[in-house]
Amino acid sequence: MGRVIGFELNSQDPEKAAKFYSSVFGWEISAPNWDYREVTTGGEEKPGMNGGIGKGPNDYPYGTRIQIEVDSIDDAIANAKENGAMIVREKMEFDDFYLAYLVDPVGLGFGLIQNK
Template sequence: MARVVAFELSSQDPKKAAEFYSKVFNWKIAAPNYDYWPVTTGDDGSTGINGGISLGPIEYPQGTRIQIEVESIDDAIEKALESGAELVRGKMEFDEFYLAYLEDPVGLGFGLIQKK
């Protein structure tokens, strides 16, 4: 079973968004990396998930997406496409994980993430 492991808030002004969430909810916002500001929403021992704030790309300029961790990103992409999803951004490689963005058949955006 795949689990939701993070969220991503896309914004055209991520610095302003980071300031807002830090002030209102006391979230810890780390320095940006690849136009992505990692967000810690609580202690590791508490319930909830962490995420990030990103500079929204053209295809998703603002909004919220969940990140779903899968064992095989290639298999999950294939299964999602066969089930009516559309690929927004194909498999991307980062230092510690692979990431892809899709839209489900009703237009909801989500990310798939596979740890290396």
């Protein structure tokens, strides 16, 4: 089962967005790394999730995407395509995980993450 493990807030002014969410909700926002700022929304004593704020790429300049953790990103991509999803960004490799972006058949964007 794929579990939602995070969110991304995409903006063309991520610094302004980070200041807003930090000021309004008290979120802890890290320094940028590759135009992406990790966000901690609270402590582990309450349910919730953390995420990030980034400069939105050309294919997704504004908006919110959930990130879904899967056991096999290749299988999840293939299954999503068979069920009508469109790949926005093919599987990318990072130090600790793989990441891909897709759009479901009704136009909602989401990310798939497989930890290494």
